[in-house]
Amino acid sequence: MSENSWIAVDAMGGDKGLEVMMAGVAQARRRFEGMRFLLVGDEPAIRDSLKTHPNLTANAEVVHVADVVGSAEKPSQAIRRAKTTSMGVAIDLVKQGRAAAAVSSGNTGALMAMAKLALRTLPGIDRPALAAPLPTLGANDVIMLDLGANTEVAAKNLVQFAVMGACYARALMDLERPRVALLNIGTEDQKGTEEIRDAAAALKAATGLPLVFTGFVEGDRLARGDVDVIVCDGFAGNIALKTAEGTARFVADLLKRAFSSSVRSKIGFLISRPATELLRHHLDPNVHNGAVFLGLNGIVVKSHGGATELGVATAIGNAAKMVRADLTRKIAQDLSAIDAANGQAANGHPTNGHPTNGHPTNGQAA
Known part of the structure; x- marks a missing residue:
């Protein structure tokens, strides 16, 4: 401590x-x-x-x-x-x-x-974000933000959320370099709003941060465990969170109904009880409780x-x-690194081997 x-x-x-x-x-x-x-x-x-x-x-x-x-x-x-x-x-x-x-x-x-x-907010933070861990099929939970604090955001807000979410993942799950992705309607570089594409370009250009930016992730991959931090605006994040919670309750209720439908089903429930208890524990919101206002x-x-x-x-x-x-101090440090990278980009200095006009030059549009 x-x-x-x-x-x-x-x-x-x-x-x-x-x-x-x-x-x-x-x-x-x-x-x-x-x-x-x-x-x-x-x-x-x-x-x-x-x-x-x-x-x-x-x-x-x-x-x-x-x-x-x-x-x-x-x-x-x-x-x-x-x-x-x-x-x-x-x-x-x-x-x-x-x-x-x-x-x-x-x-x-x-x-x-x-x-x-x-x-008040930390220097370099325009808006705080609400972040929380959600269950996945992977070895760790996934940190998702924003979950409702900001319904409309700019690209720089999404970048700040990514930095804060990565810090949170390192503190909560002991990850050295969390995998960070932006929630989008597709994984192709040209998909999504201008704000999402600009945020992706900024995260690709930034170097020296203790995170790995993996690009875009779609809603059907939220619980797969492919990434450690998922970033979005509060409007999409809150809908995604409530949908996930509702789906978990739907699955639990459906199993309960199925196992009580007949004597044979009840016997099957007794046989499979260890597995269903594991499922119940994994989906229990109390195991993943605790949203934090980052920033x-x-x-x-x-x-x-x-x-x-x-x-x-x-x-x-x-x-x-x-x-x-010491999460608050580390968020401030990482934000300084992002600002430095953006400053280099604005001055035309190279970062990560790319010309720094704010967009990656890997042969694909941001």
Whole structure:
């Protein structure tokens, strides 16, 4: 862990209540040694819950806040109460430097608005992006961003997302050079919008970054494990995420219906139960929980509102990994490298063996 190993937890956020949040924090403490917590919320209730989690007693402090952001509350309303709500105070603890990261299962829009207002974006970042790991058939999850923070983006935003996503993949999955691709309607160089093609050209021209840009990937390859980071605008990303989640539920429900359709099917279920349990675990959103707002001057992680104890612990663990990897500083470093490469391109200096007019010259159009 970094010198600051404190993580602020919005203990009052989430659909399942305080007890699930506290159980998730306790599980995270058992899984990740050295972590300490600032538990933000109603102090009497938190103190009462701590009695059932003795492993937290010496590793947690309570920050009393009586107010809570509602699940249906508009971000504009929540911002006005940032200093008096558990969510807002958890983020402010990061701003003050008392916590290295904040984790909340509360209102996504309010969390994003509060985080951006309080922490601001890193130098070189125009817009923060929402990133999360998704299950694949490969050895690792795939990091996908943006998942809804920015519905319209420019080419430079997509390049920034790629840099931030690669940093996140290195921190979360211990990858030295993550494979990065842009989500597109085809893999040919001429496909897609001008913004996507320009972003691809910039990523091809940049050298010295700890990532491998593999080009374009189509929607049917999201879960194949061919790449480690998939970059897109928030409109396409949110649709892709919801489609993937819906497909996972469809498959699970279809299997459940099929296995209960007859006595023979029920017997087949008993025989194949180890395989179906493995499938259920792999598709369980709690195993992959924890979206992060990348590009801010601090780490803020969004846990699913309906996350179980395991899901809360997973989100907190992801925050701990980002703190340990010093993610914010490394994103700033990689952005500087991109800026330097773009500066060389603008001045006509060669990068990676290509003339630097901002487009690759491998015989194909960008």
